[in-house]
Amino acid sequence: MSRTPPQAENAHRQRGWWIPYTFVAGFAVVLAANGAMLYFALSSFSGLSTKQAYVEGLAYNDRVAEEEAQAALGWTWDLDLAAVEALEPDGLSRVATLRADGRGAEGGPLDGLSLTATVRRPTEQGLDQTLPLRAVGPGLYETRLTFAKPGQWDVVVSARRGEDVFRLRRRLLVE
Known part of the structure; x- marks a missing residue:
């Protein structure tokens, strides 16, 4: 009976030897992708800041009633951000003109209103500002804003008449 020398047995690999390594490589790819997503999520989002979230949640029904009363007015508004310019010293700040054009239920201009604009950065505190809008034409109001940084900003325009x-x-x- 002839035996194969031990060196010849070790020289030939078994069929399918690579399959366990494929599973390990697949899990390594998944872990690397999850690690990259975790890094980008933590480094690019500074967090949403809301003061008194619980109290705001309790006032939800009041907000729904306010929105129903607002819809009954029949007012429509167009909001436009015009003439965005970068400020020279830092290069980040932007100056722009915010225009609000209001129309009543019958389509006529809304005159004689008191308007204010509250501008907030959704992810950072300390950059909020509230400014009055002045009337510049029939139903047209505007103000000049300075944005501390480019990016997304939330604007709430409040129009009041009585x-x-x-x-x-x-x-x-804001770019």
Whole structure:
């Protein structure tokens, strides 16, 4: 009976020897992808800051009633961000003109209103500002804003005439 020398047995690999390594490589790819997503998620989002989230949640029904009263007014508003310019010293700040054009239920311009704009950075505190809008034409109001950084900003324009209040919320992208 002839035996194969031990060197010849070791020189030939068994069929399918690579299959366990494929599983290990697949898990390594999944772990690397999850690690990259975790890194980007933590390094690119500074966190959402909301003061008194619980109290705001309790006032939800009040907000729904306000929105129903606002819809009954029939007012429509267009909000426009015009003439965005970069400020020279830091290069990050932007100056822009915010314009609000209001129309009543019958389509006529909304005059004689008191308007304010509250501008907030959704992910950073300390950059909020509230400014009045001045009337510049029939139903047209505007103000000049300074944005500390480019990116997304939430704008809430409040229009008031007597007891009637209309709030317009928009997210603007400042480049």
